[in-house]
Amino acid sequence: MLKIVKYVIRDIIRSRIIIAYALILLAASFGLFNLGGDVSKGLIGMLSLVLLVVPLVCLIFGTIHFYNSYEFIELLASQPLKRGTILMGEYLGVALALCGALLLGAGLPVLLYAATATGFTLLAVGLALTLIFVAIAFLGAVATRDKARGVGMAMLVWFYFALLHGGLMLLILFAFEDYPLEKPTMAMIALNPIDLGRVVVLLQMDVSALMGYTGALMKDLLGTTTGIASAAGILTLWLLIPLALACWIFRKKDL
Amino acid sequence: MLVSRHLTKSFGRLRALDDVGVSMERGQSVLLIGPNGSGKTTFIKCVLGLVIPDKGELTLDGTCLLDNPTLRRNIGYMPQIGRFPDHLKVGQIIEMMREIRRGTHIRSDEDLIDAFEIGKLAHKTARTLSGGMRQKLSACLAFLFDPEILILDEPTAGLDPLAAEILKEKVRAERAKNKLILLTSHILSDLDEITSDVLYLIDGRIRFYRPIAELFEEHGDPKLGRVIAKIMRETADA
Numbered sequence: 338m339l340k341i342v343k344y345v346i347r348d349i350i351r352s353r354i355i356i357a358y359a360l361i362l363l364a365a366s367f368g369l370f371n372l373g374g375d376v377s378k379g380l381i382g383m384l385s386l387v388l389l390v391v392p393l394v395c396l397i398f399g400t401i402h403f404y405n406s407y408e409f410i411e412l413l414a415s416q417p418l419k420r421g422t423i424l425m426g427e428y429l430g431v432a433l434a435l436c437g438a439l440l441l442g443a444g445l446p447v448l449l450y451a452a453t454a455t456g457f458t459l460l461a462v463g464l465a466l467t468l469i470f471v472a473i474a475f476l477g478a479v480a481t482r483d484k485a486r487g488v489g490m491a492m493l494v495w496f497y498f499a500l501l502h503g504g505l506m507l508l509i510l511f512a513f514e515d516y517p518l519e520k521p522t523m524a525m526i527a528l529n530p531i532d533l534g535r536v537v538v539l540l541q542m543d544v545s546a547l548m549g550y551t552g553a554l555m556k557d558l559l560g561t562t563t564g565i566a567s568a569a570g571i572l573t574l575w576l577l578i579p580l581a582l583a584c585w586i587f588r589k590k591d592l
Numbered sequence: 593m594l595v596s597r598h599l600t601k602s603f604g605r606l607r608a609l610d611d612v613g614v615s616m617e618r619g620q621s622v623l624l625i626g627p628n629g630s631g632k633t634t635f636i637k638c639v640l641g642l643v644i645p646d647k648g649e650l651t652l653d654g655t656c657l658l659d660n661p662t663l664r665r666n667i668g669y670m671p672q673i674g675r676f677p678d679h680l681k682v683g684q685i686i687e688m689m690r691e692i693r694r695g696t697h698i699r700s701d702e703d704l705i706d707a708f709e710i711g712k713l714a715h716k717t718a719r720t721l722s723g724g725m726r727q728k729l730s731a732c733l734a735f736l737f738d739p740e741i742l743i744l745d746e747p748t749a750g751l752d753p754l755a756a757e758i759l760k761e762k763v764r765a766e767r768a769k770n771k772l773i774l775l776t777s778h779i780l781s782d783l784d785e786i787t788s789d790v791l792y793l794i795d796g797r798i799r800f801y802r803p804i805a806e807l808f809e810e811h812g813d814p815k816l817g818r819v820i821a822k823i824m825r826e827t828a829d830a
């Protein structure tokens with residue numbers, strides 16, 4: 338498997354797209370830290386950037402990479418290799434390359450301007466979202482034969498998690514404001530890895546004013562440490578379930 | 593050595609393979625022919641484990657191929673369309689295949705790498721290869737690990753006459769080493785000289801599976817293209 342990972346990463350690094358991703362992140366991060374003047378404002382800006390851009394890039398890049406590698410995956414599958422090994426090799430190659438780009442593009446500025454617990458939590462969340470959304474991208478691509486449909490689906494997934502889910506949650510909160518909503522709200526947060534990531538960073542940041550309703554609620558119910566730990570646990574599920582599903586489908590897939 | 597029994601595969605309502613049972617032995621060179629969509633590629637992909645059959649079994653020397661991916665170390669495959677990671681160099685692709693197959697074979701066979709002068713392409717990235725160059729690279733990889741079974745899907749399509757001749761010569765040499773060759777082609781005149789048996793599929797069913805010499809004798813014609821055309825006309829008339 339590591340052999341496949343190695344060559345997938347080599348291929349991706351040469352493709353320049355990933356370099357562009359790293360450089361754009363780098364430029365945006367330096368901008369955010371320098372414009373705000375104040376480090377915590379810079380971090381809030383970085384948080385929005387990471388939560389919006391990382392899932393989008395991972396979904397689109399992961400999906401397109403899978404479809405473009407289709408014939409090559411077919412060739413690998415005709416070798417004495419297990420299907421699971423091939424899929425995991427491709428997955429790790431893409432995910433690690435994107436993690437590397439994130440570490441370069443966002444990690445470097447954080448190290449220079451905000452080498453604090455919050456800064457590193459932000460990076461950890463970015464890395465976790467990278468792993469998760471590449472896994473979701475692979476699940477979509479494995480399940481859908483048609484490339485156009487697969488890419489469209491990836492964009493819809495991003496649209497839902499990045500934008501729609503939050504709106505939907507607010508709508509429900511307003512509609513049922515007379516009822517006790519702590520548990521349903523928590524459940525809804527758990528159903529969105531981006532929200533979970535946001536909560537983790539905000540809990541760590543401990544700026545109640547900026548935490549908003551969901552963050553305050555988490556903190557109230559769980560306290561910082563338990564809150565972060567349970568969010569991390571659920572994020573792990575968000576990684577493992579799509580990955581396991583993708584492997585399961587790929588094992589029986591006609592190439 | 594390679595046996596299929598009751599092999600059946602449907603894509604939705606379409607029967608791509610319908611109860612295909614054949615037995616192929618070392619030293620045979622089987623030409624798989626049939627109209628477009630008759631199930632040739634599907635059959636090959638089943639043998640390689642790329643398509644999972646609904647029913648039936650495939651065995652290599654008595655061992656089930658589907659449950660044993662490691663058995664594929666005995667098979668070299670040249671796909672109809674060879675595509676490689678865009679930004680890897682030809683040299684890296686070959687190196688990668690070697691790493692993947694390390695320890696699975698006794699001997700490497702670089703005859704084709706030399707004959708096609710792949711060394712000169714080693715620094716080209718896969719994206720910049722022409723169609724024929726890709727075919728050549730695919731062919732090299734299929735033969736590289738000296739497999740007992742060679743499966744070549746439209747091997748000469750896209751090759752220039754010289755390269756096609758080199759490849760055919762290689763196939764002939766490998767068959768002489770008592771290997772099993774399984775090929776498909778639409779250009780029947782192209783491969784009949786390296787064919788020992790013809791497997792004719794129509795709508796996923798075996799129309800016939802016979803030694804080529806027998807066909808020639810029966811129809812009194814040493815041209816496979818004409819013989820097949822004649823059989824197809826007879827089928828249409830009947």
Ligand SMILES: Nc1ncnc2c1ncn2[C@@H]1O[C@H](COP(=O)(O)OP(=O)(O)OP(=O)(O)O)[C@@H](O)[C@H]1O
Pocket residue numbers: 591592603606607608626627628629630631632633634635
């Ligand atoms: N993955 C798939 N999904 C759906 N249908 C498929 C799939 N693969 C093949 N088919 C269908 O199965 C039938 C057999 O296809 P196959 O590729 O085996 O034909 P073939 O004999 O190789 O044809 P050709 O001479 O055109 O290469 C065709 O009707 C094809 O449309």
Ligand SMILES: [Mg+2]
Pocket residue numbers: 632633634672
């Ligand atoms: Mg075909």
